[in-house]
Each structure stands twice: as C-alpha cells, then as structure tokens.
Amino acid sequence: MTIANSISEEQVWDWLEGVPDPEIPVISVVDLGVIRAVSVDSDAVEIKITPTYSGCPAMSIISLDIQAALAKVGVTNLTLKTQISPPWTTDWLSEKGKAQLKEYGIAPPQPSGGPESCPHCESRHVEKVSQFGSTPCKALWRCSDCLEPFDYFKCI
Amino acid sequence: MNHLLEFLLRQGDNALVLGQRMSEWCGHGPALEEDIALANTALDLIGQTQLWLGYAAEVEGAGRDANDLAFMRDAYDFRNLLMLEVPNADFGRTLMRQFLFDAFQVPWLQALTDSADPRVAEIAAKSVKEAMYHLDRSTSTVIALGDGTAESNGFMQRALDYLWPYAAEVFAEDATDFAMAEVGVAPLPSSLRGQWKKTLQATLQEAHLTMPEGEFAHKGGRIGVRHTEHLGHLLATMQVLPRSYPDASW
Structure with a gap:
C-alpha cells in the first residue's frame, strides 16, 4: 500500500492510537502519554517518545511496534527520538x-x-x-x- | 583529566553496581513481593545507568557507548562507592545499604535538577522520581525490620555497623567535585551531609537502631584508586557474556 505524499499529523496520531501498550494492551501508547510530539515534513515522520520508567523494558518493544504499525500504512521515512525531559508523569x-x-x-x-x-x-x-x-x-x-x-x- | 566525564562515570557506576547487586536477588527474595520489589529497583537503577553512561560515552568521544562502558571496563576503571559493591549478605544489609544510599541520592538528584549542564539536569529529573520511590520503600523496610523482633533488629543493627565505615565515602571530595561545583554542574556533596544525617537520625530512631559513632570512611571507590576485592567478582559475573561473545546480539 502506498500513501499520498501528504500525511497529516492528525493522521499519524490516529495511527498511533491503534498501537497498544505491549504490557497493558487495553490502552494505546497515546493514552499512556508516552508520545510527546509528532511532526511531519512531506513523507518524513518524526515521533518523540518518552519512557515511563528509565529502565522499562517495554520501551524498545513500543518503538518496534510503532515502526511496524506505521510501515503497514506505508510510512517508511520514520525517525523515533527518545525525549526524557520533562519526565513522564501519570x-x-x-x-x-x-x-x-x-x-x-x-x-x-x-x-x-x-x-x-x-x-x-x-x-x-x-x-x-x-x-x-x-x-x-x-x-x-x-x-x-x-x-x-x-x-x-x-x-x- | 576530563572532570565532567569523571563525574558522569561516578553517577553511572553507582547506579550500575548497585543495580547489579539488587538484581542478584532476582529469584531469591524472602517473599515473592520482596523479590519483585528488589528486581524492580534494580531495573530502575539499570535504566538510570543507561542515561548516565550514555552521556558519559558522548562526552568521552571515543566511539564507545553505554554498553561498552558497562561491559568492557575493568575494576580499576569503575568509579562507584565502595558501599555499593560489598556483597548483599542478607536481606537486612541489602535494604540498609539501599536506605543509606537513597537518603543521599534523593537530595543529590534534586540538587542536580538545577545543574548548569542541561543533560545532567534532565537525567536527574527523570531519576529522582524513581529514587524517591526507592527511599520511601527502603525507609519503611528499615523501620519495619528495626522495629520488628529482637532477631530482625539484630540483623539491622549489624548491617548498619558493617556499612557505617563505608557510608560517608560520598563526602570525601576531590578535584572533580570542586571543578563541578565551580562550573555549576553539581553542588559539593558535603553541602548535603547535614540533610543526609537528619534523614538517617529520624529513620534510625524510629527503627530503634543506634547510629554508630565516628566519621571514618573508607575511600577509593569513587576516585578509582582502590576497590574492594568484591568488585572484580561482581564484574566477572556481569561482564562474562559480552566479553566471551563480543558480537552477540539478541
């Protein structure tokens, strides 16, 4: 599947809504509050992720799941950045x-x-x-x- | 000497060595809940290690990363406090050590959130939330065991007496501490000594434990000139896999 070369940020947020937390699959990574920013520049998508706990092993799975979910809808030019400040809060x-x-x-x-x-x-x-x-x-x-x-x- | 690198190694190595010690409890805790708590604390500390040593590797600029610093350095390269490398012995000593460390670490990280180095401030802000949770737990466990039976009280008093000559190493300052204070990266550790002692007094009193007298502190860990014999054994266990199979990935 290919997508039009104009992706909107809203569209990316919608896609991320469909990525569940790997440990608590009832909530999405968006509802967990770990997605801090999404920016789109033509077909290039950049997502800033913040860890819940500094050693949480789910974070690398979350990154993989996001890559897989966005690859499925045709986003290949994806950059994931880790941002630790401000620190995640419930x-x-x-x-x-x-x-x-x-x-x-x-x-x-x-x-x-x-x-x-x-x-x-x-x-x-x-x-x-x-x-x-x-x-x-x-x-x-x-x-x-x-x-x-x-x-x-x-x-x- | 690159004082910032030295400073970052001290932060990272403290978290790494204590994290490794705590993880030794995994599967051996006195109760399932305690086992999980010890492993979770270890996980937080290893996570903090990745942040500190990741930044240290960048500052070093030698093409190494956090994993290289953790797994490819030898005992004399480590900059952790001696108290953190001595064996766990029993649950009481493990939790007493955690308490003595947390009681310093919380105000220390709080102070570092105002660091002139924004990366240090960020890592501290992330870590301090976890450290506060650890202090909460180590404090209540020290009180519960100290104020428990005569037997548990004896364990905790012996743990405190054993650890006491190590506890104040963090206040033995050197050129790196003065350099960091000079540029506003970190306060002098000694500026927190009063607060640390107050936390100890309040908790130990409630736990019916006697704070040993004396200010003597074994030194050498955080400046890397002298570690105990125990660090080499700890590193041997921790490093064997990446050293035996340097290109292994999973």
Missing part, C-alpha cells in the same frame, strides 16, 4: 486510558498515592501488598472485601 495518562485501565482490572493512579477503590467490586477497603508489581509502573494491592489482589498504576 498526569499524562488520558481520561480514556484511565477508564480502560479500570475496566481491565488495574486501578488507575490517584493523587493520594493509593487506589480509590477495588477495580473488581468497587469496595474502598483496600490494602497495599507491595509497592512494586509485575511491571515498573504498577504496585500490588488487595481488596479486603472481595479478597482479590489487583494491580495499581503507581502515581508519579
């Missing part, structure tokens, strides 16, 4: 992304530093099991009512 998660996390069973980040409620049964009786979880961006919590453990997206 404030950049979109509202849609937060809702999708909750739907998936991961409590979204809260400014208070802990989950608002159990993502399974909505109970507010929750307790921390560990400050760290299955990925750098999550902590492990448990609901004292339904007794289910759940991931909480750390607020940073």
Whole structure:
C-alpha cells in the first residue's frame, strides 16, 4: 500500500492510537502519554517518545511496534527520538486510558498515592501488598472485601 | 583529566553496581513481593545507568557507548562507592545499604535538577522520581525490620555497623567535585551531609537502631584508586557474556 505524499499529523496520531501498550494492551501508547510530539515534513515522520520508567523494558518493544504499525500504512521515512525531559508523569495518562485501565482490572493512579477503590467490586477497603508489581509502573494491592489482589498504576 | 566525564562515570557506576547487586536477588527474595520489589529497583537503577553512561560515552568521544562502558571496563576503571559493591549478605544489609544510599541520592538528584549542564539536569529529573520511590520503600523496610523482633533488629543493627565505615565515602571530595561545583554542574556533596544525617537520625530512631559513632570512611571507590576485592567478582559475573561473545546480539 502506498500513501499520498501528504500525511497529516492528525493522521499519524490516529495511527498511533491503534498501537497498544505491549504490557497493558487495553490502552494505546497515546493514552499512556508516552508520545510527546509528532511532526511531519512531506513523507518524513518524526515521533518523540518518552519512557515511563528509565529502565522499562517495554520501551524498545513500543518503538518496534510503532515502526511496524506505521510501515503497514506505508510510512517508511520514520525517525523515533527518545525525549526524557520533562519526565513522564501519570498526569499524562488520558481520561480514556484511565477508564480502560479500570475496566481491565488495574486501578488507575490517584493523587493520594493509593487506589480509590477495588477495580473488581468497587469496595474502598483496600490494602497495599507491595509497592512494586509485575511491571515498573504498577504496585500490588488487595481488596479486603472481595479478597482479590489487583494491580495499581503507581502515581508519579 | 576530563572532570565532567569523571563525574558522569561516578553517577553511572553507582547506579550500575548497585543495580547489579539488587538484581542478584532476582529469584531469591524472602517473599515473592520482596523479590519483585528488589528486581524492580534494580531495573530502575539499570535504566538510570543507561542515561548516565550514555552521556558519559558522548562526552568521552571515543566511539564507545553505554554498553561498552558497562561491559568492557575493568575494576580499576569503575568509579562507584565502595558501599555499593560489598556483597548483599542478607536481606537486612541489602535494604540498609539501599536506605543509606537513597537518603543521599534523593537530595543529590534534586540538587542536580538545577545543574548548569542541561543533560545532567534532565537525567536527574527523570531519576529522582524513581529514587524517591526507592527511599520511601527502603525507609519503611528499615523501620519495619528495626522495629520488628529482637532477631530482625539484630540483623539491622549489624548491617548498619558493617556499612557505617563505608557510608560517608560520598563526602570525601576531590578535584572533580570542586571543578563541578565551580562550573555549576553539581553542588559539593558535603553541602548535603547535614540533610543526609537528619534523614538517617529520624529513620534510625524510629527503627530503634543506634547510629554508630565516628566519621571514618573508607575511600577509593569513587576516585578509582582502590576497590574492594568484591568488585572484580561482581564484574566477572556481569561482564562474562559480552566479553566471551563480543558480537552477540539478541
């Protein structure tokens, strides 16, 4: 498939909306807030990506997934740049992304530093099991009512 | 001497050597949650290493990258604090060391966010968020174990007594520290000593632990003249694969 030589930035953002986070596939890399800028110069596309955590192993997969997704729609002149400043914050998660996390069973980040409620049964009786979880961006919590453990997206 | 390069190696090597020590716990933690926490802390530190050593390699300008600096240097090229290379021993000593390091690292990185070198400021701003999270956890674990049973308290006191003669090496300043302070890249580490000690006093008191007396500090790690025998063993494990198969990729 070839594309017209005028790609719009909106079009690229739309394509990126279709690239899921490799660890949490319910949200897109755009909703995760790691795409900081998109610029297009005729057929050349440049995307600035910021890591969530400095050592997050998903970042290299995210880059590969973006390259693959854009190659599929015909973008071959692609430059991916890593930008660490300003540092990523959970404030950049979109509202849609937060809702999708909750739907998936991961409590979204809260400014208070802990989950608002159990993502399974909505109970507010929750307790921390560990400050760290299955990925750098999550902590492990448990609901004292339904007794289910759940991931909480750390607020940073 | 290129003082900026020296400074960057110190930051990167601290993160790398401590990250490697923490990763030794992977699969050996006293509980699954602790195992995951230790591995996550290691991951953050290795990520920070890539940023510091990546910049160091650029400043060096010898065509090397962060991986070359991590895997192709020998013990005497490393610039990490001695405290970070001594063996983990047990969970208590591992967490006590993490606490003593984090208590310095948080105000240090906070100060570096105002560095006159924009790259240093960027890396510090990224790293400090992770360091604050580490401090939060190492503080609460030191308190939980110190204020736990007589046995856990004994482990933590012995850990503190063992690590104490290493803890203040970071304040032993040299020409690189003065050069960095002069150009505004970093403050003098000694300017943070009071704050560091305050953090220690508050936490150790709550943990029912006694801060040892004395200001003596083993030196040599951060200036690279004298490491402990343990660093060579650590590097042998860490570097064996890329040294045995220099062109391996995966």
